[in-house]
Structures are given as structure tokens and as C-alpha cells.
Amino acid sequence: MAGTRPIPTPLWKAAALSGMASYLDAGLIVAISVNLAIYRDSYDMGVWMAGAISAIVTGCIAVGSLVGGRLADLFGRRRVYNWDIFCFALGAIVITLAPDDITLLIGVLVAGLAAGADLPTSLAVVSDAAPSWARGRLVAFTQVMWMLGITVAIFLGFVLSTTGMTGARLITGQLAVAALVTWALRSRLKLTDEWDTGEHERNTGDGERDTAQQEADAAPHSTPLKNIWTRAALLPMTATFVFYVTWGLGANTFGQFGTYLLVTVSDASQSLATGINLAFIPIGVLLTLAFVRVADTPWRDRLFHVAAVVQILAFVIASLTAGALVGMLVFFVLYQLSNPFAGEANYKVWSQLTLPADTRGTTQGLTYALSRGVFAVAAFFTPALADHSPSVLLWTITACMTAAAFAGVFIIRVLVPRSAGAVSDRADLRVSST
Structure with missing residues (x-):
């Protein structure tokens, strides 16, 4: 079975460093979610201001994805890959030290744009580095990092739930530190960028490239924008967008407002709300690791059908109970059991398998950007809608999941079989073994 073939350690390292984009993306969204009630009290925010902050986080990620993916295809994925995470660190520092809501918004703006830019770029980098027989597992591993970002933010939120703004600053501060460390490690990661040169590299015996080839790799090679508007790119781009935007409306709502809804709708305390989220996270992490194991096998898509049904059932129960605490507990159990096999990990793998390789940065940047734009609009209205009618909010999300x-x-059934064999087995970006 192709999915059981061992993957070299350097490729796992590249996947982990690329996965930090998902870690920081999830960490930023959840950190704002966990801290939102604290920000509201400390900065004297109303429901509309709370919604605006969440909308800006998601909106900036959307814009960053659109711009970052295109810049990566224009000027070299390696170059954008190395620097956008540094910009994220700067934004996270501003959020951490913000003395008021205006400064907070500025930090969110910078961090959100940088996080968005890194998402399609990092996925393209790890996808290009991977041979076809390992691509599913390496791309799926970035979802483990996404779950880790959620876990750390929620864990710190629980531990620091009684410390007010001090705890809030520590939660966002760890994102800044993680981004700086990743930037340093990425800068030393040796990648060979075929798409910047237009030809395969010449490998020496020890895996190092000669100076002339390194300079050639650094030269930008523009991918024509017209390549996106072909059937080969448009159909998978549209299909993956529809999946991600509808699934993401539910996932993003609970990612940004899970703690907020438990406190304001289910009448849980801040400690209980963060504790509930934290208690169910290990299930999601373990099952996401299980998804990585099957990501290059037929079981990846077989399990999707079962998990999608369970995921819909989870939201139906939450909707029927109108967000009552007991119903939400059942929801969290079923959601964590199903989400790893019918969520963003599938979107990431499907995108790399079905989108043309030369436009992966741009096309996935578009799907990320459009989806996050929708999430931003939804986030702006979510606190007000939850205040008006939790049932309407939850049933709307249930319809989206369906x-x-x-x-x-x-x-x-249609796109993955069509793309089988279309992805080159030769790596577009090869990772040095040193």
C-alpha cells in the first residue's frame, strides 16, 4: 500500500514548519475567541464591536490568502514562505502589548494578513516538496499543527481563565514566540524550488546545490494569471471552495465563538467554557493523527461519508436543544469524533490532489480568501444573531454542514478520480537531507 511507504525525516520537518501556518492561523482565531469576553470587559466593548474584531481577524486572513498565494506564484514560494511568518510575529507582539481596542485592531490587521498569506504558500511548499505517494500524509500533517494551535490556545485559556488581561497577553504572546522560532528555522531549511527555475534541479552526491543553481532558484518566475481561468483549474477550485466555505461557516463560528457561546448562550462560566473545549480537544488531535495515517489510502475518502453524517448529527442536536449546556456537551463529543475525517484536512488534501501544480498558490489562495471573506461577514453578525436567536444561528450552520x-x-466521486495520475511523482520542491 502506497500510504505505508516510509517518508524521509527531512520531508516531515518541512511539513512541520509549513504546518506552523495552520498552527498560527488556528491559534490566532481561537486566542481572540478565548480572550473576547476579557477584551469586551477590559475595553468596554458592545456586541457589535466584539463582532467587528472577530470579523477583522477573518477578513484579514482572507485578504492575506488572496495576496500571499499570488505573490508566492509570482516571486517564489520560498521567499514569501520565509518572510510572511515574520510579519505575523510583529502583529502578534502588537496584539499582546495593546493598551486599547484601537491598537488591538492594528495588531489583528497585521497578524491576520500575514497568517492568511502563509496558508496557501506553506501548503504549496510542502505539496511541491512531496513525492505523490507521500503528498496526502504530509499535507494532512499540517492539520495536526492546526489542532495543536487550537489545543495550546484553549489550554492556556483554561489555565489562565482567572487572570484577566495578563492571561490574555500570555495567550497571544506565545504565538509571537512560536512565529519567531519558526521564521528562524524556515530560513535555514534547504529547499529546491523548481517553479522558480522552470526546470528540475541538479542534485550533487551529498544533496547540496551548487551556487549557480541556488541563484537560479531565487529568481522569480511568474505564473500567468490566465492559467487560473481554465477548466482544469476552475472546476476543482470551485468545488473545493464550496466545500470549504460551507463546512467552515460552522467550524469557524465555533472556533471563534465557541467559548463566547458557552458563556452567553449556555450560561457556563469562563472557566467551565474553556474547560469544556479543552476536554474534547485530545479526541480531535488523536483522530487527526489517524487521518494522517490514511491520507494516502482509499480509507481517506471512505471515512468521509460516515464522518460527514455524524458531523451533521452533532449540529442537529445542538440546534434542537437551542444551545443548552447538555446539548452542547453531546455536540462537542460528536463534532470532535467526526471533524478530523470530514473537515479542513480533507480540503487541504483534495486541493493539492486536484488543483494544477503551477497555480496551487494562487488558486488555493483564492479559495481561502473567498471563504474567509464569507466567514468574516458571518463573524460580524454572529454575536448579535446569537443574542437574538441561538436556534436560528445553529440551524443555519446545520444547513451549511449538509x-x-x-x-x-x-x-x-468526480474530481479525485479524474486527477488520479495527473500529479507528477517528481517533487517540485525537494528538501535537502542536510
Whole structure:
């Protein structure tokens, strides 16, 4: 079985460093979610201001994805890959030290743009570095990092739930430190960028490149924008967008407002709300690791069908109970059991398998950007809608999850079989063994 073939350690290292984009993306969204009630009290915010902050986080990630993915295809994925995470660190520092809501918004703006830029770029980098028989597992591993970002933010939120703004600053401060460390490690990671040169590299016996080849790799090679508007790119881009935007409306709502909804709708305390989120996270982490194991096998898509049904059931129960605490507990159990096999990890793998290699940065940047733009609009209205009618909010999300299931089935039955064998087994970016 191809999925059991061992993957070299340098490729796992590249996947982990690329996965830090997902760690920081998830960490930023969840950190704002965990801290939102604290920010509201400390900065005297109303429901509309709280919604605006969450909307700006998601909106900036959307814009960053659109711009960053295109810049990576224009000027070299390696160059953008190395620097956008440094910009994230600067934004996270501003958020951490913000004395008021205006400064907070500035930090969110910078960090959100940088996080968005890093998402499609880092996925393209790890996808290009991977041979086809390992691509699914390496791309899926970035989802483990996404879960880790959620876990750390929620764990710190729980531990520091009684410390007010001091705890809030520590939660966002760890993101800044993580970004700086990743930037330093990425800068030393040896990658060979075929898409910057237009030809395969010449490898020496020890895996190092000669100086002339390194200079050639650094030269930008523009991918024509017209390549995006072809059937080969548009159909998978549209299908993966529909899946991600409908699934993400539910996932993003609970990612940004899970703690907020438990406190304001389910009448849980801040400590209990963060504790509930934390208690169910290990299930998600373990099952995401299980998804990595099957990501290059037929079981990846077989399990999707079952998980999608369970995921819909989870939201139905939350909707029927109108967000009551007991119903939310059942929801969290079912959601954590199903999400790893019918969520963002599938979107990431499907995107790399079905999108043309030369436009992966741009096309996935578009799907990320459009989706996050929708999430931003939804986030702006979510606190007010939850205050008006939790049932309407939850049933709307249930409908979105149902639509995502149908989109996923289309991708599995139509697009993935079409793309089988179309992805080159030769790496577009090779990782040095040193």
C-alpha cells in the first residue's frame, strides 16, 4: 500500500514548519475567541464591536490568502514562505502589548494578513516538496499543527481563565514566540524550488546545490494569471471552495465563538467554557493523527461519508436543544469524533490532489480568501444573531454542514478520480537531507 511507504525525516520537518501556518492561523482565531469576553470587559466593548474584531481577524486572513498565494506564484514560494511568518510575529507582539481596542485592531490587521498569506504558500511548499505517494500524509500533517494551535490556545485559556488581561497577553504572546522560532528555522531549511527555475534541479552526491543553481532558484518566475481561468483549474477550485466555505461557516463560528457561546448562550462560566473545549480537544488531535495515517489510502475518502453524517448529527442536536449546556456537551463529543475525517484536512488534501501544480498558490489562495471573506461577514453578525436567536444561528450552520457533505461527495466521486495520475511523482520542491 502506497500510504505505508516510509517518508524521509527531512520531508516531515518541512511539513512541520509549513504546518506552523495552520498552527498560527488556528491559534490566532481561537486566542481572540478565548480572550473576547476579557477584551469586551477590559475595553468596554458592545456586541457589535466584539463582532467587528472577530470579523477583522477573518477578513484579514482572507485578504492575506488572496495576496500571499499570488505573490508566492509570482516571486517564489520560498521567499514569501520565509518572510510572511515574520510579519505575523510583529502583529502578534502588537496584539499582546495593546493598551486599547484601537491598537488591538492594528495588531489583528497585521497578524491576520500575514497568517492568511502563509496558508496557501506553506501548503504549496510542502505539496511541491512531496513525492505523490507521500503528498496526502504530509499535507494532512499540517492539520495536526492546526489542532495543536487550537489545543495550546484553549489550554492556556483554561489555565489562565482567572487572570484577566495578563492571561490574555500570555495567550497571544506565545504565538509571537512560536512565529519567531519558526521564521528562524524556515530560513535555514534547504529547499529546491523548481517553479522558480522552470526546470528540475541538479542534485550533487551529498544533496547540496551548487551556487549557480541556488541563484537560479531565487529568481522569480511568474505564473500567468490566465492559467487560473481554465477548466482544469476552475472546476476543482470551485468545488473545493464550496466545500470549504460551507463546512467552515460552522467550524469557524465555533472556533471563534465557541467559548463566547458557552458563556452567553449556555450560561457556563469562563472557566467551565474553556474547560469544556479543552476536554474534547485530545479526541480531535488523536483522530487527526489517524487521518494522517490514511491520507494516502482509499480509507481517506471512505471515512468521509460516515464522518460527514455524524458531523451533521452533532449540529442537529445542538440546534434542537437551542444551545443548552447538555446539548452542547453531546455536540462537542460528536463534532470532535467526526471533524478530523470530514473537515479542513480533507480540503487541504483534495486541493493539492486536484488543483494544477503551477497555480496551487494562487488558486488555493483564492479559495481561502473567498471563504474567509464569507466567514468574516458571518463573524460580524454572529454575536448579535446569537443574542437574538441561538436556534436560528445553529440551524443555519446545520444547513451549511449538509451542503458541505454533498460537495465533498462530488469531489470524491468526480474530481479525485479524474486527477488520479495527473500529479507528477517528481517533487517540485525537494528538501535537502542536510
